[in-house]
Amino acid sequence: MANARRFEVAFWLCTLLPFVLAPSYLSLASQIAITALFALSLDLILGYAGIVSLGHAAFFGVGAYAAGLIAKNYWSEPLSALLVSGFAAGVLGYALSHIIVRFRHLALIMLTMGFGLLLHEAFNSASAITGGADGLQGFRVPDVLGFKFDMFGRTAYAYSLAVLFVCFLICRRIIHSPFGLALRGIRENATRMPAIGAPSLSHLRKAYTIAALMAGVAGALLTQTTSTVSLDVLSFGRSADVLVILILGGAGRLYGGLIGAVIYMVARDQFSGMNPQYWYFWIGLLLVAVVMFLPNGILGGLSALDKKRQ
């Protein structure tokens, strides 16, 4: 157990390295941190509650647009806007969860996808409010807690990293709580849980709501650190990407989403830098290689290797 603790501390210390080692990559680091938070939120429902969602970007997008609309029409203080945006996404998650948790397997996946696509269309149609395909214009989030969002991305990364860390701690608390154990129980065997008296549907709804809230926070972060938001935050592509990232890192292992985000986005950045027109090829190859050699994602494969050694 002490070993695991050491790795964790090392991991979080490493997240501070970009400030020193790669100061011109901080904008990328900020977007990685945001994606990691998004993937973490998906892990709550996929890795721990067993709900496979192909529409999680719906919550990311709602949070993103909420933050943008607040900055445009109401106030520009980011931290309070962050909480409100997360709350908005959480409300949507709570509403949808009543439908979602009643389904399993392919129907569940397709329903989540369907809701994501419908929301995307709705935001496209409401272009008077959202700016449609051109994106929301005319807003700026100039600073957070007095620190200006600069061109190097320093403030952006510090902000995103701090929010990621706080949300991570909250997630860890949830996972290790009786609620979290119940979730894992539901994932393992959904039929048995009611037999031992654990109310599974309400547990799933709670988890879904929390995950939606967290995804909304991630979306709001993206809007605030870049002062841009457009329809792609709600796109099917974004939902698919975060799913790929989580599977890549290893679902149900708390750090899977974070590791997956780092690996995928760094690889994508490097590949597209080397070969802007055909980097898809290398990313595809990476995914295939990971699946063939590291089943259950990178963390899963590593832990399997670890077990073999023992």
Place this chain on the structure above:
Amino acid sequence: MKKLVIVAALAAAFGSAQAQQTVKIGMPLTLSGQFADAAAQMLNGAKTYMKMHGDTVAGKKIELITKDVGGPAPDVAKRLSQELVVRDNVDILAGYVLTPNAMAAGDVSAEAKKFMVVMNAATSVVITKSPYMIRTSVTLPQVMETFGTWAATKGGIKQSYTMVTDYGPGHDSENAFTSAFKAAGGSMAGAVRFPVANPDFSAFVQRAKDIGPESIFIFIPGGAQPAALGKAMAERGIDKKKTRVLGSGETTAEAALKSMGDTALDIITAWHYDYMSSNKLNVAFVKEYNAVSNGRNPDFFSIGGYDGMHAIYETLKKTKGNTDAEAMIAAAKGLKWESPRGPMMIDPETRDVVQNVYIRRVQKVKGELTNVVFDTIPMVKDPAGERRKQAADKK
């Protein structure tokens, strides 16, 4: 904070010591995904210019650094533009196929004070995002309002029915055409919007046929859709002598004409460029372009890239190689030249593109389907930009 500034300053100094002799142009483009073809054509246009005019201007070598934005992703576009400025020390930002990406990059151009050339994004407001930005492509109001006015006056059309794709450029075109058409005395029979990912147009075309308007105005993005729409119109038996079909240039682009075949005959379009133009400069351009692009013909993305490079070259000549944004934008304002598309100018006040709008009809010339120009509205300024200027002047 101080340490970072020193690191950055050192990097910039080191970079610029090398860059003394090079002008770096950073181009965030949508090289993968749905808009990959547009970006490829734009890049080929830029490369063709460099091939025809050499890669040295005012004693400095021109270097292109391309990055992939992947699609409409303003957060990525902004980050890549920032990285190009901060990490690669580019002197100029250029490219930008899509509006949201250009808008986000405009912030970077304004804040970092970098000369920026928009080679495609066609929404009017883009130009307002940075005082160091020029555009060498087209704006939708420029073409569509002109078309609307022409249709109701010289075109002799009294009534129209608009069919556009349900996204930004579609809405803009619908508004531009409709407002100008009505202002010139026309009336609208109705309007319909297609979903963005729409594979099949037959239902919409049938609706249009049932209404039976005097003319149909269409705006759809390039790619597979124009051909699909053309086929749907032929299948439904839309008689173009009875119902005039008006469209944007993308409706009768090369791939669309090939796919539509004779069903495209008599479609009237308004646009700023066609690769089959017999303009001498264009003939030479197309020939070089075929060589650079492995046999493809240029389209309006290509000419945006080509003229963008021209603007950069001429501006550099005027500033004698000085890449300071203030100097460059001052030199770029009012720049006039003959392009393969015709005469062009960078408006000295709005910094936007001023060019001819051509009215064309699809006809068979020497057995090949061609957009034949039969009317020209010369040196059109972006009307939306003009309206902004007037509103600002009034204050």
Place this chain on the structure above:
Amino acid sequence: MLTSAVGVLFDGFAYGMLLFLLSVGLSVTLGMMNFVNLAHCSFAMVGGYATVTLVNRFGWPFLATLPMAFFAGAIISLVLERTLFKRLYRATDLDQCLLTIGIVFISIAAFAWFYTTEQQSARPPEWLRQSIPVGNLNLAGYRLFLIVFGLAVTFLLFFFIEKTRFGAQVRAAVDNQRMARGLGIDVDRAFMLTFALGGGLAGLGGALAIEVVGLDPTFALAYLVYVLIVVAVGGLGSIGGSFAAAVVLGISDMAGKYYFPWLGAFLIYLVMVALLMWRPLGLFGKR
């Protein structure tokens, strides 16, 4: 009024046939082998590009290229199945997702490399492109062809699955793999050949789709959503389900666009959500 309703039905049915051809392979392999193959539309793309190459570069007549599109799809899926997919039959759904998405990415880049990102077209013969006037309507010849072709394929599939011995083996393997093995049925061979059949049908669908929706390297991702909708709504492992779902979706898409154009893209997703909430296992799904 009536004529336009008939027109919508006709167009919707034709579009449905296209969706059916593209989706039926995935429904069967997903239902039979529980293998999540998101690369299914890459097989369609292979078939489409096969036709494009044969027609444009080698001058083949369009109809002659259709069997080749089928074989191209079948061969590619067979190769992938034997080399990669086979090893992941026992892996989790998520891992299968990741693998097949990786393959989709690779296929998109590969086709962009060989064919560029340009829109492709492969024209069917003139006589197929005629419009046939029926009463007040103008029925598109190519769509009529799609309907006839789609129905023919459906009947052939039914015959194959219901009446042949191999078909019986496939059905047994779908219903209960262990039992089927126990009865001495070569389940692996059944899987392999069914996979090839599914891939071949996708390739055929991809080739036929060119005239309706065009072709470029992003096809593999763009149509995945529609195919998944058909498979989910139809029910896994059911040919009849895929047929019904494709027809329902095709017609409601057309009808929606004709009668309620402002609903636009919403309709197909609304229909899917409604149908899945009513029948989570799909219209004809078994499990």
